[in-house]
Amino acid sequence: MQLLYAAASPFARKVRVMASELGLLDAIVLIDSSVLPTRDNPEVSQANPLTxxxxxxxxxxxxxxxxxxxCEYLDNLHHGERLLPLEPSKRWPVLQLAALADGLMDAALLARYEGSARPAELQWPAWLEGQLSxxxxxxxxxEQQHARLHGPLDIAQIGVACALGYLDFRFADLAWREGRPNLAAFYEGFAQRPSMHASKPV
Amino acid sequence: MQLLYAAASPFARKVRVMASELGLLDAIVLIDSSVLPTRDNPEVSQANPLTxxxxxxxxxxxxxxxxxxxCEYLDNLHHGERLLPLEPSKRWPVLQLAALADGLMDAALLARYEGSARPAELQWPAWLEGQLSxxxxxxxxxEQQHARLHGPLDIAQIGVACALGYLDFRFADLAWREGRPNLAAFYEGFAQRPSMHASKPV
Structure with missing residues (x-):
């Protein structure tokens, strides 16, 4: 398999961490493929028209x-415990929390595009503030739900960790740990995993 | 169940069409809840911190x-044919096409925010063009893959139809049917379903 990815992308990192945790990383060739919403990348567009x-x-x-x-496809390629649980009473809480992590990444990327990619004179403070909110x-x-991050490994933990890692990478000024000791403790532990070390954005 | 929704949202429409097709609409109370990225809506934020x-x-x-x-949760509440197929060889193509439809909606919403919500003097043509591309x-x-839209009902067909309906609603100038006769034919048929009629944005 080949993965079109970029080192800075939290969504791509989620896939890399997932593959690493499942022992599938050796089966995947990583192809560096950075994209921007304002620029075409024909190689990526050919595989995904959304670029x-x-x-x-x-x-x-x-x-x-x-x-x-x-992530769900990869989870189907191994025979260990599923990172997307199949049993409904376990599946919905995990998928919901994973969706929250994805939404956090989306908001952070939109905030990044607004504050860094867009020309300064075209930035709209209300938009940036909305995403930061x-x-x-x-x-x-x-932080309130941190207990849900402490069970067996699942896709929600991976998503949340990649979202927090992205905030450290691009929004250090946010100081997200302040007032959130339990979330900070979760991340400190999770960030020690080899899968997280190997995929840390620089 | 209660669904926080807005009549104009293609993502909410996808859920409403899904519920209708599954015979679950009577079990859901619709609660009109419009949101904008630049404005808080405490009722929605309480249920979903991403607002x-x-x-x-x-x-x-x-x-x-x-x-x-x-959509996956609703698909688990009935005993008919799954709209998200469980068998892997059927599941991945459907989820991939459904993800394309979601991405199309995302791009259309971002184009809408850029062109209509953002003050005119802060609009960035390159961003709008990027989303329109x-x-x-x-x-x-x-259009190329239209044959994949003609099997038994699935979530990909619903997603694509809701995305196209949103283009009709907000981007009539795009004239998306031009040069895409097969996609237009799919939509013309699909839009006749009572689930689509009942959820048409006005």
Missing amino acids: KIPVLLTSDAGALYDSRVI KIERALDHL | KIPVLLTSDAGALYDSRVI KIERALDHL
């Missing part, structure tokens, strides 16, 4: 995207 | 979001 990464090129299922579809509320919710 | 709709309030699984998680490429891909 977004990650994209997983497979022999049996073609070009798979987005990260959520890829989503991030703050999501972080507060995760 | 996005749709959110499904359930008695057994709490507040579920986003639309993809809700994603839409055009996604439409071209769907």
Whole structure:
């Protein structure tokens, strides 16, 4: 398999951490493929007309995207405990928390595009503040719900950790740990995993 | 169950069409809850810290979001043919196409925010063009792959139809049918379903 990815993308990191935790990383060739919403990348567009990464090129299922579809596909390739639980009473809480992590990443990426990619004279403070408010509320919710991050490994923990790692990478000024000791403790532990070390953005 | 939704939201429409097709609409109370990225909506934020709709309030699984998680949850509540197939060789193509439809909606919403919500003097043509390019490429891909839209009902067909309906609603100028006769024919048929009629944005 081949993974179109970029080192800075939290969604691509989620896939890389997932693959690493499942022992599937050796089966995947990583292809550096950075994208921007304001620029075409024909190689990526050919695999995904949305020109977004990650994209997983497979022999049996073609070009798979987005990260959520890829993660579920990978979870189907191994015989250990599922990181997306199959049993409904376990599945919905995990998928909901994973969706929150994805939404946090989305808001952070939109905030990044607004504050860094867009020319300064075209920036709209209300938009940036709106995205930052989503991030703050999501972080507060995760702090309250931190107990849900301490079970057996699942896709929600991976998503939350990749979202927090992205905040450290691009929004250090947010100081997300302040007032959120339980979420900070979760991340400090999770960030020690080899899968997280190997995929840390620089 | 209660669904926080807005009539104009293509993601909320996808959930409503899904519920209608599954015969679950009578079990859901619709609660009109419009949101904007630049404005808080405390009622929605309390259920989903990302302040996005749709959110499904359930008695057994709490507040579920986003639309993809809700659709899978609803698909688990009935005993007919799954709209998200369980068998892997059928599941990945459907989830990939459904993800393309979601990405098309995302690009259309971002284009809408750029062109209509953002003050005119802060609009960035390159951003708008970038999102419109994603839409055009996604439409071209769907035209090429139209045969995949003609099997038994699935979540990909629902997603694509709701995305196209949103283009009709907000981007009539795009004239997406031009040069895409097969996609237009799919939509013309699909839009006749009572589930689509009942959820048409006005």
